[in-house]
Amino acid sequence: MNRLVIFLIAAIAIALPLSLLAGRVWVDPASTPNAAAILMELRLPRGLLALVVGAGLGAAGAAMQGYLRNPLADPGLFGIAPGAALGAVLSLWLGLGTALLLPAFALAGAAGAMALLALIAGRTGGIALFTLAGMMLASLAGALSSLIISFAPNAFAMSEIVTWLMGALTDRSWNDVSLAAPLTALGIACLAMAGRGLDALTLGEAAARSLGVEPARLQFWLIAGVGLTVGAGVAVAGIIGFVGLIVPHLVRPLTDRRPSSLLGPSALAGALLVLLADCLCRILPLVTELRLGIALSLLGAPFFLALLLKMRRELA
16 A cells, blocks of 8 residues: 555656656757746646646545445546536636636536535435436536537637537646645545545445444535535546546555545546646647547546446456
């Protein structure tokens, strides 16, 4: 466990400085004109934001898979990510997609989805009702986003909305880092508070209750943690999928498989995955830069299929 954490931290410490040099134009600090400005104002905020977004999604995915006891669970299942996306789409549709208002609308959408999820699921803490409520909210938010896109006032607004929904870290600044980092850190802390309850839940709902786990309190920490981490990520980067699904599976065999033990390594592995994927998007020789959300979907879809085939073999 400790070796895994040390390895991931070391990998990030190596990958981050190298990522500052990589791009459509490779930067040589000794000879590239304005190298310091490029590194400090463009590359470093983007790299740090990749770490922040990836860490939040990785931790949220690990917590969700532990809570639902379902290896196919993903942060988008709770409806919080679609809710945040709905808020951002609404801001773009209204012509308020500024660097300040767009994240604010996205965070408001995530907060609204969190409140509705807690309201619908109630105080009973039942996992089945909680999951169905999240799926309903995700479906509703997706439908409303599509409705808003169909009513876009012009082709430019529609293009802007669709492009943003693809997810990317292009042209991000220190303001985005200062917005996402504290919210993500607070969200991961909330998920850590749910760790003991998630461990007990592996024995079953009845056993968890007998061990003193309060379902309503566990739900509160989980909703708050997933809402903050996923909402912050969507607010600054758009929809970034599959990270929360892939990362826990990669690190789980290297831990004791307890959900609480999986949160930290999943956060670190998620940060490393998004950072490397963003570097790949920058260096590919394409006419326009590949969107990060598309790149991770192209990576995640085959992984998801391989996971389904593995589960099918195990059940056969």
